Amino acid sequence: MSNDSKSAAPTDNLSYDAIVIGSGISGGWAAKELCEQGLKTLVLERGRNVEHNKDYPTATMDPWQFKHRGAMTKAFLDENPLISKAAGFGEDNAHFFIRDKDHPYIQEKPFDWIRGYQVGGKSLTWGRACQRWSNYEFINPERFGYGIAWPIGYDDVAPWYSHVEKFIGVCGNKDGIEAMPDGEFLPPFEMNCVQDVISKKISENYPDRHLVHARWAHITRPNQVHLDQGRGKCQARNLCMRGCPFGGYFSSVSSTLPWAKRTGNLTIRPFSVVHSVIYDEKLGKASGVKVIDTNTKEVIEYKAKIIFMNASALNTNLILLNSTSARFPNGLGNDNGLLGKYVAFQNYRASVTGAMDGFLDKYYFGRNPTELILANYRNLQKQDTDYKGGFTTFMGAYRGQQSAATESGEIGGAYKDSLTEPGGWKVYMYLQGETIPKETNHVRLSKDQKDQWGIPLLVTSVEYDDNDQLMIKDFLTQSAEMLEKAGCKNVEKHENKQAPGLDIHEMGGVRMGKDPKTSLLNKWNQLHLCKNVFVTDGACMTSTGNQSPSILYMALTARAATYAVSEIKKGNL
Numbered sequence: 001m002s003n004d005s006k007s008a009a010p011t012d013n014l015s016y017d018a019i020v021i022g023s024g025i026s027g028g029w030a031a032k033e034l035c036e037q038g039l040k041t042l043v044l045e046r047g048r049n050v051e052h053n054k055d056y057p058t059a060t061m062d063p064w065q066f067k068h069r070g071a072m073t074k075a076f077l078d079e080n081p082l083i084s085k086a087a088g089f090g091e092d093n094a095h096f097f098i099r100d101k102d103h104p105y106i107q108e109k110p111f112d113w114i115r116g117y118q119v120g121g122k123s124l125t126w127g128r129a130c131q132r133w134s135n136y137e138f139i140n141p142e143r144f145g146y147g148i149a150w151p152i153g154y155d156d157v158a159p160w161y162s163h164v165e166k167f168i169g170v171c172g173n174k175d176g177i178e179a180m181p182d183g184e185f186l187p188p189f190e191m192n193c194v195q196d197v198i199s200k201k202i203s204e205n206y207p208d209r210h211l212v213h214a215r216w217a218h219i220t221r222p223n224q225v226h227l228d229q230g231r232g233k234c235q236a237r238n239l240c241m242r243g244c245p246f247g248g249y250f251s252s253v254s255s256t257l258p259w260a261k262r263t264g265n266l267t268i269r270p271f272s273v274v275h276s277v278i279y280d281e282k283l284g285k286a287s288g289v290k291v292i293d294t295n296t297k298e299v300i301e302y303k304a305k306i307i308f309m310n311a312s313a314l315n316t317n318l319i320l321l322n323s324t325s326a327r328f329p330n331g332l333g334n335d336n337g338l339l340g341k342y343v344a345f346q347n348y349r350a351s352v353t354g355a356m357d358g359f360l361d362k363y364y365f366g367r368n369p370t371e372l373i374l375a376n377y378r379n380l381q382k383q384d385t386d387y388k389g390g391f392t393t394f395m396g397a398y399r400g401q402q403s404a405a406t407e408s409g410e411i412g413g414a415y416k417d418s419l420t421e422p423g424g425w426k427v428y429m430y431l432q433g434e435t436i437p438k439e440t441n442h443v444r445l446s447k448d449q450k451d452q453w454g455i456p457l458l459v460t461s462v463e464y465d466d467n468d469q470l471m472i473k474d475f476l477t478q479s480a481e482m483l484e485k486a487g488c489k490n491v492e493k494h495e496n497k498q499a500p501g502l503d504i505h506e507m508g509g510v511r512m513g514k515d516p517k518t519s520l521l522n523k524w525n526q527l528h529l530c531k532n533v534f535v536t537d538g539a540c541m542t543s544t545g546n547q548s549p550s551i552l553y554m555a556l557t558a559r560a561a562t563y564a565v566s567e568i569k570k571g572n573l
């Protein structure tokens with residue numbers, strides 16, 4: 001189906017074994033596992049269809065082929081002040097993001113809700129960082145008193161991380177760091193000479209800090225399972241957000257969805273916005289979902305034995321809050337009133353930049369699409385700072401374009417010549433910090449405002465707090481000191497004050513837990529009070545950890561799907 005096609009896939013069949021809501025990072029994994037394990041599965045996706053390669057219109061375009069050389073027009077920016085803030089957003093990938101006016105929500109407090117509504121969701125445009133959580137991240141919220149207990153620990157998910165890593169292809173190095181466990185890695189990209197020096201200097205000056213290759217969903221050396229998916233080696237083009245013709249990075253469009261399709265068990269229905277989950281009072285479980293065709297506005301009900309919620313964290317909250325019945329007047333499974341509460345995000349408010357003299361005879365191969373990570377070194381065995389939680393530090397070093405000519409403001413031939421030469425080395429570090437889930441940070445439904453399909457608008461009431469500020473201060477002090485001790489010059493600290501949401505790591509609202517009084521989901525991601533509904537996207541997160549979260553959503557999804565199939569086989573669902 002082409003990009004501009006307005007017709008949905010034929011779905012005469014209204015009854016399936018499983019329904020998956022959303023076709024992005026987590027929904028793709030639900031589809032793969034459920035279809036492979038024999039369930040006839042319907043994936044409902046509110047956006048248009050996107051097929052691998054066929055629907056990547058800009059993937060091989062050169063800069064001069066873009067009308068505005070990659071930039072957006074003033075008219076576009078004026079109309080889309082929200083979505084155009086997204087990291088990496090530009091003329092080459094704008095077709096994989098929403099337009100502001102089509103999808104309103106109410107910001108009770110500033111919150112930048114970044115969305116990509118199409119088959120593939122944000123898996124097409126994500127940054128691809130894929131570190132595993134450490135056990136500290138699972139146990140610390142409870143033991144240091146800033147959250148409830150997770151019902152699972154690292155050992156429960158470790159095999160599922162392996163399962164996902166092997167299939168999607170994750171490059172990295174085995175570094176033996178407790179705060180960032182090793183996985184099933186393909187070879188990492190090379191560190192460049194300045195990264196190498198800074199990594200060594202940090203180890204010399206701070207024996208407990210490790211600047212290493214991060215883990216990225218890029219195929220650096222394909223295994224058979226990647227070739228079987230029709231994917232190949234990453235070409236280091238760093239144009240990933242356009243969709244990769246080589247399948248070099250993981251997206252559900254290049255990997256899990258086509259894999260699921262091959263089983264013959266998959267039906268994808270695009271242009272299908274899920275309005276709510278239908279609860280059957282007599283059966284005491286969900287019977288299906290109510291869908292609105294986004295083009296015709298036709299209302300359709302699909303039935304299934306199990307439902308996987310993978311609409312991305314806040315949309316999953318929205319659908320469940322909108323799934324009201326006589327039994328659940330405040331939203332499905334919401335007897336304790338906590339649905340939509342304890343929404344959290346990751347702290348992305350700080351960075352440090354600098355320069356490194358010398359190394360002017362050195363360069364690097366291609367456009368490396370990866371960065372290094374300084375694994376979390378805070379609040380591991382004990383709380384050793386005046387704030388709670390830990391943080392990951394991403395790090396890069398590159399040769400800038402600025403030359404002496406441009407810096408002195410020259411124009412003409414000398415300026416043009418200077419552009420053909422790389423400038424000196426620049427370095428940066430930026431923060432990805434854990435935030436504390438709080439009851440006051442919540443989303444809810446508007447009582448009087450609806451979208452174009454008659455679905456209540458989401459109200460976001462989420463903000464940064466003092467704990468985040470203390471973390472920022474520590475990050476800035478420590479990062480600047482590390483770069484200076486490593487020999488960097490002109491080190492500057494930056495605080496961007498961005499709103500929550502722009503991190504694009506929003507989580508929570510339907511958290512997992514041991515106790516139905518304080519959580520919505522059990523250890524298998526089932527709603528405590530409606531066992532045939534599974535929530536395995538970011539909404540399920542009990543705390544945020546400091547690692548990039550999406551690979552955990554994938555691991556939890558594969559784990560829950562396998563459990564769901566075994567429960568169906570036992571006759572329990």
Ligand SMILES: Cc1cc2nc3c(=O)[nH]c(=O)nc-3n(C[C@H](O)[C@H](O)[C@H](O)COP(=O)(O)OP(=O)(O)OC[C@H]3O[C@@H](n4cnc5c(N)ncnc54)[C@H](O)[C@@H]3O)c2cc1C
Nearest residue numbers: 022024025026046117121122127128129274312537549550
């Ligand atoms: C620029 C960028 C960089 C990022 N970098 C990283 C990174 O490096 N590492 C990392 O871990 N994460 C990163 N993320 C975040 C990552 O993309 C998300 O965590 C991940 O995509 C979430 O997966 P998901 O399946 O929950 O949601 P999505 O991938 O967003 O998929 C949800 C799907 O559900 C559909 N949907 C929504 N509502 C409905 C409805 N009512 N009915 C039917 N369908 C619906 C949507 O259209 C969408 O296709 C980044 C994101 C962006 C945009």
